[in-house]
Amino acid sequence: MANILSQIIRGLRKVGHRVGDQIWRLGAGARLFFLTLTYSTECFRRPRLIVREMYFTGVMSLIIILVSAFFVGMVLALQGYNTLQKYGSSESIGVLVALALVRELGPVITALLFAGRAGTAMTAEIGLMKATEQLSAMEMMAVNPISRVIAPRFWAGVLSMPLLACLFSMVGVLGGHLVAVAQIGVDVGAFWSQMQANVEFVDVTNMLIKSLVFGVACTMIALFEGYDAPPTAEGVSHATTRTVVISALSVLGLDFILTSFMMV
Amino acid sequence: MTSHIVEIDDLSFGYKNKLLHKGINMVFPRGKVVAIMGGSGSGKTTLLRLIGGQIKPTKGEVRVNGEVVHQQDRNGMFKLRRQMGMLFQHGALFTDLSVFDNVAFPIRELTGLPESMIRDLVLMKLNAVGLRGAHTLMPPELSGGMARRVALARAIALDPSIIMYDEPFAGLDPISMGVICDLIRSLNDALGATSIIVSHDVKETFQIADYVYFVANGEVAAEGSPHDLIQSTLPFVHQFVHGEKDGPVPFHYTAPDYQQELMQRG
Ligand SMILES: Nc1ncnc2c1ncn2[C@@H]1O[C@H](COP(=O)(O)OP(=O)(O)OP(=O)(O)O)[C@@H](O)[C@H]1O
Ligand SMILES: [Mg+2]
Numbered sequence: 001m002a003n004i005l006s007q008i009i010r011g012l013r014k015v016g017h018r019v020g021d022q023i024w025r026l027g028a029g030a031r032l033f034f035l036t037l038t039y040s041t042e043c044f045r046r047p048r049l050i051v052r053e054m055y056f057t058g059v060m061s062l063i064i065i066l067v068s069a070f071f072v073g074m075v076l077a078l079q080g081y082n083t084l085q086k087y088g089s090s091e092s093i094g095v096l097v098a099l100a101l102v103r104e105l106g107p108v109i110t111a112l113l114f115a116g117r118a119g120t121a122m123t124a125e126i127g128l129m130k131a132t133e134q135l136s137a138m139e140m141m142a143v144n145p146i147s148r149v150i151a152p153r154f155w156a157g158v159l160s161m162p163l164l165a166c167l168f169s170m171v172g173v174l175g176g177h178l179v180a181v182a183q184i185g186v187d188v189g190a191f192w193s194q195m196q197a198n199v200e201f202v203d204v205t206n207m208l209i210k211s212l213v214f215g216v217a218c219t220m221i222a223l224f225e226g227y228d229a230p231p232t233a234e235g236v237s238h239a240t241t242r243t244v245v246i247s248a249l250s251v252l253g254l255d256f257i258l259t260s261f262m263m264v
Numbered sequence: 265m266t267s268h269i270v271e272i273d274d275l276s277f278g279y280k281n282k283l284l285h286k287g288i289n290m291v292f293p294r295g296k297v298v299a300i301m302g303g304s305g306s307g308k309t310t311l312l313r314l315i316g317g318q319i320k321p322t323k324g325e326v327r328v329n330g331e332v333v334h335q336q337d338r339n340g341m342f343k344l345r346r347q348m349g350m351l352f353q354h355g356a357l358f359t360d361l362s363v364f365d366n367v368a369f370p371i372r373e374l375t376g377l378p379e380s381m382i383r384d385l386v387l388m389k390l391n392a393v394g395l396r397g398a399h400t401l402m403p404p405e406l407s408g409g410m411a412r413r414v415a416l417a418r419a420i421a422l423d424p425s426i427i428m429y430d431e432p433f434a435g436l437d438p439i440s441m442g443v444i445c446d447l448i449r450s451l452n453d454a455l456g457a458t459s460i461i462v463s464h465d466v467k468e469t470f471q472i473a474d475y476v477y478f479v480a481n482g483e484v485a486a487e488g489s490p491h492d493l494i495q496s497t498l499p500f501v502h503q504f505v506h507g508e509k510d511g512p513v514p515f516h517y518t519a520p521d522y523q524q525e526l527m528q529r530g
Contacts, residue, residue: 125360128359129358129359132354132356132359133352133354133356134356134357134358134359136313136318136352136356137350137352137356137358138358139318139345140316140318140345140348140350141345141369141370141373141374142341142342142345142346142374143369143370143373143374148373
């Protein structure tokens, strides 16, 4: 009896520890976020720092994002045509592809790919810089690592994400066009004119808002995981895994919240 | 202005409840080379981090130029660190920057000097450590000793008035060892800087230090000029200076009885 009780207590204590740990991490993440914002002035004075990081994060994920977008667009067209033709409205396929991409798939898939490609690289890089005392060394040189290392990467990620999401949607539409027009034989004029008539400007701004929010979330998660990682090889590898998992969950959760606000 | 540029006053510090330093007192006179010696794990690196203000003491204080380090705000800390240069035990070179850019980093970040002048300065510092020819290499392409020398060049890039060396001699061949010894001494004398050397190489350290502190068990176990210490009859100093296995300094990290622990498993 006492044995069972003590086991239950031990279990509860474990749960409590984990919950406390997560709450602590959330607080630490929020703190890093605010520190990053306050120490951002310097990197705005030196935009070259941001551009350099944009080159690494943005360009690194460019190829994977463009290729994925092309395939996603083609699949959308195939699937969409299949259903639309039953209702005799296969000319609307352009609208379907474009809306699906602009409203949902563009920002969401871009963010997921970004987390997997650029986010993990960021976590590993920061984690390694910490493990090899590079951040300490910077601090001792009277250079603030948050304003010199974290902030430029943060803004690079935040600015890259909407650009990548736009590219994703555009290339996706091209992929859809290829399948719909060249393979299935939908009328080119109908494809574009229906799209033009039904995709509204607000869809595009919503896409930008979404991807901006995802950009903040994904980049901050990646940076925090690296900054918070235990300074060992194992710690850094765990941190990169967590970056992917937490980013993916956050993106999907945030997408639901944002969409429900945008639909009203 | 006090004559001691760095003063450590009744300093205690510990990680996770276990006290590492128990009331340490040290002074570092302006313009001198002072060495801190002690066994592995005796908290020498930690002491440097306390001087640099990266961690806060549990008790007591460190004063640099008369100002208490752990009470500085962001601005004050910036000013303090601006006068310090630190050679990290493992180099801590920026892996995404070339040797040249590593040494140029503090100059670019903290001064507004034109690029042509930065180039001259960097090459000068690299020449001093004998690695001017290696300035295009990336850190992973360097050997351990070379990386240490680049880190040294970076630490002195801005001619600091306090230079902290964490194990400057570890992993160097005898020739570079001699060069680095001379370099530390001449930097000190030419710049009027104060050098703090953390090391356990008795021979080299005694050769260049003006004053030596021995730390053991979280306390200053002995201090004095190298000349005095060599002749010291204190058992601890004797053991360390002559590298003897048996003596008051334990080689082992605190552990239960060896024999007993072995028997338990069986
Ligand atoms: N971040 C840390 N967290 C917990 N304990 C630490 C940390 N850093 C160092 N220690 C502990 O503090 C003690 C002193 O470490 P320190 O690096 O100062 O030793 P050291 O004198 O420089 O040794 P060495 O000559 O081997 O470099 C060690 O026992 C180490 O286990
Ligand atoms: Mg050390």
